[in-house]
Amino acid sequence: xxxxxxxxxxxxxxxxxxxxxxxxxxxxxxxxxxxxxxxxxxxxxxxxxxxxxxxxxxxxxxxxxxxxxxxxxxxxxxxxxxxxxxxxxxxxxxxxxxxxxxxxxxxxxxxxxxxxxxxxxxxxxxxxxxxxxxxxxxxxxxxxxxxxxxxxxxxxxxxxxxxxxxxx
Numbered sequence: 001x002x003x004x005x006x007x008x009x010x011x012x013x014x015x016x017x018x019x020x021x022x023x024x025x026x027x028x029x030x031x032x033x034x035x036x037x038x039x040x041x042x043x044x045x046x047x048x049x050x051x052x053x054x055x056x057x058x059x060x061x062x063x064x065x066x067x068x069x070x071x072x073x074x075x076x077x078x079x080x081x082x083x084x085x086x087x088x089x090x091x092x093x094x095x096x097x098x099x100x101x102x103x104x105x106x107x108x109x110x111x112x113x114x115x116x117x118x119x120x121x122x123x124x125x126x127x128x129x130x131x132x133x134x135x136x137x138x139x140x141x142x143x144x145x146x147x148x149x150x151x152x153x154x155x156x157x158x159x160x161x162x163x164x165x166x167x168x
Contacts, residue, residue, distance in 0.1 A: 021066060038070035107143050118150050125157040 023031040030047045037043065041052060044063060048055055055063065100117050103110035115131055122129035132146055 021069065024062065024066070034066075035070055035073070038067055104147060107147055111143055111147075114147060118154065121154055122157070125154075125161055127157055 025031075025047060027047055030043060034040070034043050034047060044067070045051055048059060048063065052060075052063065100114070103113050103117070107114065111132070115129070118129045119131075129150070132141070132143070135141070
């Protein structure tokens with residue numbers, strides 16, 4: 001047991017912040033509880049097999065590292081959950097394809113909404129949409145052709161993203 005614990009402590013000295021130590025004392029039942037509640041000092045006492053006031057300096061160092069990792073893992077999970085909620089709310093607020101198709105039936109009347117749609121879609125794909133008015137202040141370019149060209153560009157960006165994500 002000491003050899004296993006000693007090697008774990010040696011590993012903790014060369015610990016990489018990007019990597020989390022998984023159950024170094026090989027007590028999976030207690031470790032799973034610690035993952036759920038890393039601030040429970042009684043669980044840590046059970047994990048180390050002695051009171052935290054009685055652990056050595058090396059054990060305390062390991063305790064600090066493990067506790068920090070578990071707390072950070074919990075924060076990462078909470079952040080992911082929060083981001084998922086935000087994404088769901090945004091997706092409900094976004095324009096549907098059907099609405100966009102309705103707008104394109106009368107481009108002159110709905111061009112402002114179409115531009116907002118393009119702005120959102122290009123941004124989602126990591127690109128920037130340059131508004132028509134910035135390039136053609138006098139309105140000298142055909143709006144229908146403009147929309148057709150940007151629909152094509154949007155399709156290209158979506159295809160590229162699918163390829164990059166392995167969804168082709």
